Amino acid sequence: MQFLNGITLLLVYQLVGEITVRLLGVPIPGPVLGMVMLFITLWIRGSTPESVETASTALLSHLSLLFVPAGVGMMAHFSRIADEWLPITLALLLSTVITMVATALVMQLTTRWLVGSAAQEEQDHE
Amino acid sequence: MNDPGLKDIWVYLSASPLLGLTITLVAYGLAYRLYLRTNSNPLANPVVTSVAMLIGLLLLTRTSYNDYFEGGQFVHFLLGPATVALAVPLYQQFSRLRQLWMPVTISLLCGVVIAAGSSIWLARIFGGSFEIQMSLAPKSATAPVAMGISEKIGGLPSLTAVLVVITGITGAVLGTKLFEWIRVKDDTAKGIAMGVAAHGIGTARAFQVSNQMGAFSGLAMALSAFATAVLVPWLVDWMQTLF
Numbered sequence: 151m152q153f154l155n156g157i158t159l160l161l162v163y164q165l166v167g168e169i170t171v172r173l174l175g176v177p178i179p180g181p182v183l184g185m186v187m188l189f190i191t192l193w194i195r196g197s198t199p200e201s202v203e204t205a206s207t208a209l210l211s212h213l214s215l216l217f218v219p220a221g222v223g224m225m226a227h228f229s230r231i232a233d234e235w236l237p238i239t240l241a242l243l244l245s246t247v248i249t250m251v252a253t254a255l256v257m258q259l260t261t262r263w264l265v266g267s268a269a270q271e272e273q274d275h276e
Numbered sequence: 277m278n279d280p281g282l283k284d285i286w287v288y289l290s291a292s293p294l295l296g297l298t299i300t301l302v303a304y305g306l307a308y309r310l311y312l313r314t315n316s317n318p319l320a321n322p323v324v325t326s327v328a329m330l331i332g333l334l335l336l337t338r339t340s341y342n343d344y345f346e347g348g349q350f351v352h353f354l355l356g357p358a359t360v361a362l363a364v365p366l367y368q369q370f371s372r373l374r375q376l377w378m379p380v381t382i383s384l385l386c387g388v389v390i391a392a393g394s395s396i397w398l399a400r401i402f403g404g405s406f407e408i409q410m411s412l413a414p415k416s417a418t419a420p421v422a423m424g425i426s427e428k429i430g431g432l433p434s435l436t437a438v439l440v441v442i443t444g445i446t447g448a449v450l451g452t453k454l455f456e457w458i459r460v461k462d463d464t465a466k467g468i469a470m471g472v473a474a475h476g477i478g479t480a481r482a483f484q485v486s487n488q489m490g491a492f493s494g495l496a497m498a499l500s501a502f503a504t505a506v507l508v509p510w511l512v513d514w515m516q517t518l519f
């Protein structure tokens with residue numbers, strides 16, 4: 151029952167997110183808005199209900215599975231990808247590496263500059 | 277498949293979502309076992325191996341992607357509630373997040389602009405067509421956002437969905453090694469970088485490293501979805517007039 155209650159709540163938040171996005175015409179996907187709304191709810195409430203925690207752990211523990219059907223969609227685009235495989239491969243690979251390296255370094259440096267040694271010490275304690 | 281009985285069964289199965297759903301779960305189960313066998317080697321990422329198995333199987337049996345997706349859509353659908361569920365680990369990291377909101381905001385904005393700008397620019401200098409450049413631009417955002425943006429700026433949404441998955445896999449496979457090389461050790465920095473560059477697939481990988489890295493990756497994925505939706509169409513216009 152816990153799992154069922156939890157998944158129902160997650161779907162309700164997604165639904166409200168989808169409806170709000172359509173009503174306001176904002177270019178954000180419904181589930182992302184639903185996530186923000188659930189986060190705000192948990193913040194106001196001050197704790198996570200057990201049901202939501204159960205359902206969220208179940209879904210997130212195999213998050214990669216959920217991307218498999220979209221990945222198989224690759225087969226529908228074989229010819230397009232084969233035609234321009236060089237720019238696609240190079241741009242995708244290099245851009246992903248550059249983005250990850252740059253973001254990680256910016257985050258590390260700004261954390262040191264702006265948050266300072268207090269946060270760093272706390273990090274070392276963990 | 278000359279036997280009429282077998283043929284009937286095949287006709288039934290290929291028209292029902294049962295087969296697509298079952299093979300997705302079986303392939304992932306096998307892929308996940310293989311991943312554990314290799315001591316969680318990122319190269320054996322379960323998304324890569326299960327997608328490869330499924331494409332091989334579909335090509336062998338001459339099944340179209342649309343027929344497969346009749347069943348695959350049930351798994352695909354769960355991406356929605358799973359996105360909402362990211363609020364839970366995020367809330368559990370709230371105190372750390374409150375402390376780090378400035379660095380997180382700055383890194384997110386840098387990351388989103390670099391992800392989109394560098395993919396357009398690199399695709400262009402390596403001779404990619406306009407459609408390919410625009411399909412690649414939102415590749416680091418989560419699939420539904422990326423598809424919407426791609427359509428808006430003149431890319432092919434369904435191709436973008438595939439590029440998004442390949443980007444996620446690339447990030448998940450290379451991430452931990454890259455962070456080791458550039459000596460970034462904080463799970464918060466690694467998580468933000470993973471979520472910005474490799475959305476949900478990177479986040480799945482981050483959760484395997486630590487809960488904190490997963491929560492920050494999920495946060496980065498959600499916020500960069502917002503930022504990408506707002507900034508990328510503008511960035512594309514700006515790059516068109518500049519170059």
